Amino acid sequence: MNTPATPTTPERTLPFLALGGLFEADDIAAAARVIEAAGAPGGNFFPLPEENEFQAAFAAHEGARAAVAVNSCGTALDLCMMVLDIKPGDEVITTPLTFICSATCASARGARIVFADVDPATLCLDPAAVEKKITPRTKAIIPVHFAGLAADVEGFDAITKRTGVPVIYDAAHAVGTRRHGKRVGGAGKASCYSFQSNKNITTLGEGGAVTTDDPAFAEEIRRRKTFGFVYGPQLRVVTTGFNYRMTKPQLAVGVTQTAKARRVIDAKLANMKRLSELLAGAPGLILPAGLDEDHGAHLYVVRLDSTRASFPRERWQAHLKTRYGIGTALHYPIVWSWEAFAEVDHDRTGCPAAERACREVLSLPVFAQSKPEEIEYLAKSVRQSLEDLK
Template identity: 40%
Template sequence: MTRPAPVPFLDLGAVNAPLRDALDVAWKTVLGHGRFVGGPEVAAFEDDFAAYCGTDHCVGVANGTDALELVLDGLGIGPGDEVVLPANTFVATAEAVRAVGARPRFVDVRPDTLLVDPDAVAAAIGPRTAAVVAVHLFGQMADVDGLLAVTDRHGVPLVEDAAQAHGARYAGRRAGGAGRAAAFSFYPGKNLGAFGDGGAVVSDDAELVARIRRTADHGRSATSRHHHDVSGRNSRLDTLQAAVLGIKLGGLDAANARRVEAVERYREQLPDWCAPVAQDPLAESVHHLAVVRVPDRAAAVAALDAGGIGWGVHYPVPCHLQPAFAEFADDPCPVAERAAGEILSLPLFPGIAPAQVDRVCSVLAGV
């Protein structure tokens, strides 16, 4: 009997193959002009991505973690300050807060979407609060309207961690266009992924973006490359990555639509005990991940492994329970803690075939 073909968790070959001809042209163009750092493709992508997000400005940087750190630094956040963020996020969000010398204040998430709870944020804000980070996890934007009501009342900026939400919307606004600034990652597996690391900051605040651009380029003066106004760092989006991203941006909405179709197919066929994370009625998710909650994850992954089906867990340990951040575990976060033991990410990428989705559902139905 023929064994069914494996179903990968993520197939970047299938994602990138249709773009081969355009990518070949981009590679030859960059190779021809030789401006591998700061080439014209960088500025072109920055303009296009800012317009896509509905913002005035974009600056490309080396990766998504740098993007978030540069935003916090550009806002003047540092030692003595506190930044409120959800416990349910990748550690990079907390790392950026620590990198500028500030203290992370972890709060719980909503039980349906597993995104940051505005009520928990409101309860956590204190005299040292310098910013709130809205993490748009799994491809869905957090409740930015509820969060802005809190941050505006307290006079602190809302920063978007949009590393998993390229193209997502909330009440009509794109990810990146709701807060004071937003940080994006272009890690290869993202909805808009480069062929290596890359990131960007988008904002309507021209002065903030100028500070970030200067800091990311060794603190170099805008008027002379030989003068350095501040002590900065090296965090630049290189030309080849910008060229790749520029090509992929044109097809991002179509790719996201294919993700939505796959998730809808999952919702129709998954067994009742395998519950997809809910979607806020005001949100338009781009489904970076297909996350479900299961009562017995060990049994589910054993079945997937036996069937040759890829899977992931995002994330099995909430940030406030990580050893690196244990000293900042001010309060329990019961929703995030319970969900960490139940969540399971199923195969999902724009090129996933309906038959592959059907097979995942069939294997889980047999658990």
């Protein structure tokens, strides 16, 4: 092992930014405009017309018939589980390679979480693995468009056609994602997006949306997110609902952020492709699959091939930071490793590809604003760091 005995100061620092997209003067102006208007005589913070504008713009951006704005992707998933009436005795199938709420949205309603394996090439939930876990109790399937790469939408459509089980996509990583050139917002029963700070668009740090091609489903989500209200000459409350609304300044920023989403994704994707070119053939690294025009470019996730590396991923991650000033992130520890799962009824059998991937993945700092020389430094440092630890 040739790690230098004395630590050297890194040539640069490349932090893993907590702001995933671009937040610019037009976004600040949009928020300021509604805040100022609310403060003027007779002003208010009621969400119209910004809510309608944002929902129409976001639905169009994702190729769906409808979008319902909510205050997070976690909330969006909760609402979908509610509308599907997920309850104790039901089973919901999802991927182990995900953020906690893709699974806990269902367990929170008393359902058993059934994990199925990912496709080792794409790291997205594998329809063939899902098929093996379907039982008469299966009430929903929740694939994730991992890192911005679309899951196998046709494979899941075929499962729904054969079994009737609805698919709710966790599209937290998937603003702008397409599958074979087609935007994925209308896929399955619905898709749940996130506009939290590290996503490619953000609505002031938190936010989400449910998109769907089913107007009745959209209406149910709309009711549940606003106390069960149905507006008309007389307000009615038709179901148990909650208040999961986005605020007016967030909605105004949603419009400007959606307008620039393509620019963010294109710039980020170009940087990701360049990094892949520079890392091609690096011994012991597995580069991300599917970085073509359809990719939503949320994360650049490499894998340290555990069949070849003589050191653990954590050691590599720490070395990148201390020796090269490179910040990284882990997406994700396997979801059932969180303590909460001790109390969650789940089936984790038969997921070797996800278990291996979760030990190997590391997200590198690639952003829309990364400069060519930063991408070059990143590639050079990644290669050198692997050499250092050999």
